[in-house]
Amino acid sequence: MKVPLLDLKAQYATIRDEIEPAVREVFESQYFILGPTVAAFEEEVAAYCGAKHAIGCASGSDALLLALMALGIGPGDEVITTPYTFFATASCITRLGAKPVFCDILPDTYNIDPDDIGRRITNKTKAILPVHLYGLTADMDRINAIAGDRDIPVIEDAAQAIGAASPRGKAGTLGLMGCFSFFPSKNLGGAGDGGMVVTDDDTLAVSLRTLRVHGSKPKYYHAVVGVNSRLDALQAAVLSVKLKHLDDWSAGRRDNADTYRRLFAAKDLGDLVSTPVSPEGYTHIYNQFVIRVKNRDALRDHMKENGIGTEIYYPVPLHLQECFAFLGGGEGNLPVSEEAAKTTLALPIYPELTAEMQEYVVDTIAAFYG
Numbered sequence: 001m002k003v004p005l006l007d008l009k010a011q012y013a014t015i016r017d018e019i020e021p022a023v024r025e026v027f028e029s030q031y032f033i034l035g036p037t038v039a040a041f042e043e044e045v046a047a048y049c050g051a052k053h054a055i056g057c058a059s060g061s062d063a064l065l066l067a068l069m070a071l072g073i074g075p076g077d078e079v080i081t082t083p084y085t086f087f088a089t090a091s092c093i094t095r096l097g098a099k100p101v102f103c104d105i106l107p108d109t110y111n112i113d114p115d116d117i118g119r120r121i122t123n124k125t126k127a128i129l130p131v132h133l134y135g136l137t138a139d140m141d142r143i144n145a146i147a148g149d150r151d152i153p154v155i156e157d158a159a160q161a162i163g164a165a166s167p168r169g170k171a172g173t174l175g176l177m178g179c180f181s182f183f184p185s186k187n188l189g190g191a192g193d194g195g196m197v198v199t200d201d202d203t204l205a206v207s208l209r210t211l212r213v214h215g216s217k218p219k220y221y222h223a224v225v226g227v228n229s230r231l232d233a234l235q236a237a238v239l240s241v242k243l244k245h246l247d248d249w250s251a252g253r254r255d256n257a258d259t260y261r262r263l264f265a266a267k268d269l270g271d272l273v274s275t276p277v278s279p280e281g282y283t284h285i286y287n288q289f290v291i292r293v294k295n296r297d298a299l300r301d302h303m304k305e306n307g308i309g310t311e312i313y314y315p316v317p318l319h320l321q322e323c324f325a326f327l328g329g330g331e332g333n334l335p336v337s338e339e340a341a342k343t344t345l346a347l348p349i350y351p352e353l354t355a356e357m358q359e360y361v362v363d364t365i366a367a368f369y370g
Helices: 008-029 035-049 060-070 088-094 114-120 140-150 202-211 233-243 246-266 296-305 322-327 335-343 355-369
Strands: 053-057 078-081 099-102 125-129 155-157 177-181 195-199 289-293 344-347
Touching (some): 008 035, 008 233, 035 053, 035 195, 035 233, 053 060, 053 202, 060 155, 060 195, 060 202, 078 088, 088 099, 099 322, 114 140, 125 140, 125 155, 195 202, 246 289, 246 355, 289 335, 296 344, 296 355, 335 344
Parallel strands (some): 078 125
């Protein structure tokens, strides 16, 4: 049996009849950059998240960059974040001349450790950038309490978490700004790159809309230097169709996560395989289903030999990446992140996954451990 890590063709087959007319409508309009299709999608995302404003841009990476630019982050500033995340979380900081300050993570959720945030705040800290990793929101109550005591803005990297929620609300609305990615592999994925920033702050919304069009307001008049980062109308059309299905797809992922837990429990693999946690009151959307295992690299080879797609997110924590060597990080500095990088493996979790496929995945893992 072949079980890919992700099968976007299976998803497309269920919505082809909705996607194709939406795309044709954009071609008929010949309005490809921003415009009414993008504006309508922005309103839909704002309503879905419960935010006042949603500002589309070219990618999730640019969403993070624009959020920091809107706060005026620059040389001499520090931004606290996690090293156990996709590269863009930290690159957006350094691109502005600021310094990423890495905190360790919690061993059960893989999200940033709020206590470590408190230990690393200095008078140069100008923002805190937690990541809602794998589709589970970070502990925003504790993070916001720490930030609020010092009047530090919090930007959510919710690239993997649209639709996820904590007891306080949905991802993206738990801080000052929330940043989403519409990369095709996300729960809400486009037909290419795309991103969005949501916020309740009127002033920041104006700034974000200005910054994404080279800093011009009105057109050809520039009070600030911005970037070229606009959401394409074709992407907005595709994403608008998919947004209607998002909650059902995320529910399907949760069902598959529960099936995995049941199957692993039946195999009595508790000492060898740790499955993701979903704290009470939180809505996990399982952008990834990441297990912690022994002999991870050998298991991954075994899965590949048996036709099962897996992925390692993330094999090298950011504080150990060569490009961040100037920060002085080293092996042993952030031990929980380093251990996660060595022991975690993502399994297929997409909603079109069949019960037979999941049984094959777990049987294959059980066979590896004998």
